[in-house]
Amino acid sequence: FVQPDADPEGISYHINQSKVAVGSGRISGKGYLKGTQGPFRFLPEKHTDFIFSVFAEEWGFTGSMFLLVA
Incomplete structure (x- = not known):
């Protein structure tokens, strides 16, 4: 809860993978x-x-951005 990145393979694994997915999309996906x-x-x-x-x-x-605005 306080430090979710302290255990990257445990409780914060899915959050970290979600960040990787969003970041790897870049500008055009x-x-x-x-x-x-x-x-x-x-x-x-x-x-x-x-x-x-x-x-x-x-x-x-x-x-x-299109999804969020629409």
């Missing part, structure tokens, strides 16, 4: 169904808990 975090099971329950992370990885910053 990797492309539809071209992400790596979701299909390779780094993000379990990607269709419910981490849907924004998967979307941000595939569509990037521009797609994420």
Whole structure:
């Protein structure tokens, strides 16, 4: 709770993988169904808990901003 990065393989694993997914999308994203975090099971329950992370990885910053504004 206080230091989530203190145990990267434990309780904060999913949060860290979510950050990796969002960051790897960059500006334009990797492309539809071209992400790596979701299909390779780094993000379990990607269709419910981490849907924004998967979307941000595939569509990037521009797609994420469009989603948030629309």
